Amino acid sequence: MAVATFGESVKRTEDPRLITGRGKYVDDVRLSGMAHIAFVRSQYGHARIKSIDTSAAVDSPGVIAVFTGADLQEELGGLPVGWMLPDLKQPAHPPLAFETVRYLGDAVAVVVADTAYQANDAAALVNVDYEILPAIVNAEDATKDGAPLLHEEAPNNIGFDWEVGGGDYGEAIKDPDVIVVKERIVNQRLIPNSMETRGVVADYDAGKGNITLYTSTQIPHLVKLLFSLVTGWPEQKVRVIAPDVGGGFGSKLYLYAEEVVAGIVARHVQRPVKWIESRSEAYVSTAHGRDHICDVEIAGKQDGEIVGIKVDLYANLGAYISTFAPLIPTYLFGLMLGGVYKMPNIECKVHGVFTNTTPVDAYRGAGRPEAAYLVERMVSRFAQEIGRDPIVVRRKNMLQAHKNGREVTTGVMYDSGDYKGNLNKALEIFDYRQFRADQRAARREGKLLGVGIAAYIEICGMAPSAVASSLGAGAGLWESSNVRLHPTGKATIYIGTSPHGQGHETTMAQLVSSELGIPVEDIEVLHGDTDMGQFGTGTFGSRSIAVGGAALFNSLQKVKAKTHRLASHLLEADPKFVTFNNGTFAVEDIADKTLSIQEVAGQAYAAANLPPGMEPGLEEVSFFDPQNFAWPNGTHLCVVEVDQDTGKVEVQRYVAVDDFGNVLNPMIVDGMTHGGVAQGIGQALSEAAVYTDDGQLLSGSLMDYALPSADMFPMMELDRTVSPSPSNPIGVKGAGEAGTIAASPAVMNAVIDAIAHLGVKHMDMPATSEKVWRAMQDAKEARRAERAAARSQRS
């Protein structure tokens, strides 16, 4: 491997270990004397714990100890809330429940045993006597008088009421020419399903009083900080290691009960302990996503001009407030309701509601998919209402291209974008006119084709810390990097981000290589170990390159500045005439006066001939805090065929044109887009978490929750436009979530388009065969009834 450049599809340096089975995930951590823990979890959605009998479990083979919530209450503290809102209710969230369980899966006790099999055997022997309480799972119903109450301090189960807007929607719709289209839209609850479940190994060092947590997380540094705050364990004595992490999609972005319990239990039993979440356990113990019930209306004129959108949202919080839950359905949702349109009037109210369900927090896209889905579904719905083409309506309302900041109705500043450019490019790839002709022809043959479009924008690159803090963030959201050149000129860098599939070991090395001219194989990228380097924020919100890459870029500029000064000194040349290209310092016009960066690094450590005042060594740290978010955007088009006999939906074609700003590694960005789109298609067509009214999870395992498989997708066709982001020095925007944000509205718009001629106007996700079939039958039935009514009127 040679020196890499920015924009090159460098093959991943992570892969050799991962394709040979030599990766190291949490479950692969084996420590001497390690015991195993299993949790006893509530089988009910809502119940009072009358008593817990652990005697049979204690006597079970291999058992070392059994702890109930009451046993550990003092040491465990309560799980934290990392984002404040005005008047946010923050009921205590004990890692182990000791009085009341509030959702299926709420942990009440923990068993420690020599083996995992023994721990699970014994957990089944813990006898919990419950008094079952009435439960509520629907966020809107939970706010009604008389609904079962989860927390005394949150009347009507309301955790917060929040609003945002701009313009004057109420005034705008007074215009008699304005047409208002209303829908009730449900964005169903999803279960993230990273292929590696969560897990933690806690290793207590009794001699030093230190605790090391190996945990499958996106945020090792924040886990360290929050663990310390919750338990009172001194922060310098807490080390958190995120080894290879098998996906996260937002679900590993919190401090979880099991991490806290494992640390405390390890101290009690004075042995390392391991907990690996089973998949079925993950379905109830790892945060869920989405779950919105929304009354939405869009207003516009017959010529296609859209004048505004109004949203009244019930956002399900689950039973407790998870770490970042208050942020997701508020700022990350409400601020995006203008989409890529002028949208002069926006009115948005959000009610965050407690229910007897697993806590809901960020899941890939986190608030933005919900907003984009509403906006894009309603723009198409509006176009259908006024009888105009959805692309014509979009084009009429889209924002003009801009390169450096455009303030929109919700008050935020989009960084850069060419929204019509994205649309045009997508339409170039996809011959729209021809498709409409094909669609008509196919319909005559009884084949139902539909095309769906989604033009999206998202708030990424989390975040300017001062802005985030003013909105409620409990921590700064900058990112950090450390670059160390060794005396041999090879490099070790420590990044504050924490990859779990994104390939930072490759892309960050690529950035170092392109800036310093060092071959990629000479660069070691370290991450995810809080004792190895400076504090970092982590990987989420499509921020790692936009913020973390920028932090690395800044450290590299410092290294370049120091080596340039040292090289000039060693070459006895005026720095003005010393150039640096491909790792070589040279003096202009003097052919033989050169030094490699490796030689200069050696001299920095030899320190025999340094310029006046220069310190020896070659190591630089940067903390980068952007001035604005980054705003990826794009246009996606999807073609589906709906089987008119069964309602089965097949995705036939998928075209995505995205503006991610500058792209460091196109191969990796394309891969993330594929995965994001697949998750969006999964939400649109198959995935749904379903609770019974009393809080049992019907979709409680991979047998019941329809995760997309390879045979659900066509080959996606990707392209890009490039509007460099002015928010960071490398002009990147972030690509991790875009596909998920665009895909579900694109697919659903296609499904509706395929059956709109029957009179179908809206359908909630997932568009399963049954739902589509019923929608078609209902629409046909309604048509028949209409015709019959017309006939009887005439006669």
Next chain:
Amino acid sequence: MSTEITVTVNGTAHPASVEPRLLLAHFLRDVLNLTGTHVGCDTSQCGACTVHLNGEAVKSCTVFAVQADGAEVTTIEGLADGDSYTNVQQGFWDEHGLQCGFCTPGMIMTSEALLKQNPDPSEDEIRAGIAGNYCRCTGYQNIVNAIGAAAKAGS
């Protein structure tokens, strides 16, 4: 209560004394310390634990270790000869067929078996062939490309 078994894994015979309920996946991981075989679910859906049992791809969470007594097992660790990867492994690397890497060992073992049965599969055949293995990162596109590239390299 233990049972004596001998399982030949990646060419080496391993005698062991195991509980009858021990899953092959856990035997490989916890007894033999071959942690390349991953466990991604508890209902035999995800395929992350796929290995070859007497040459056939099986989900090792659905086989008891005692059922593998006397059998030949190949795991992801048994594929590459040093740094010389199989066509499938090379295909996954070249085509960016993995992101987080957790499903990868099972996906590769399934792909190896697929290509043994059908050395020149169509795209649809590849997609159907790996439909029992879940990946949450890639949208499967580059996995399909990787298997296609491996088939081409093997022809």
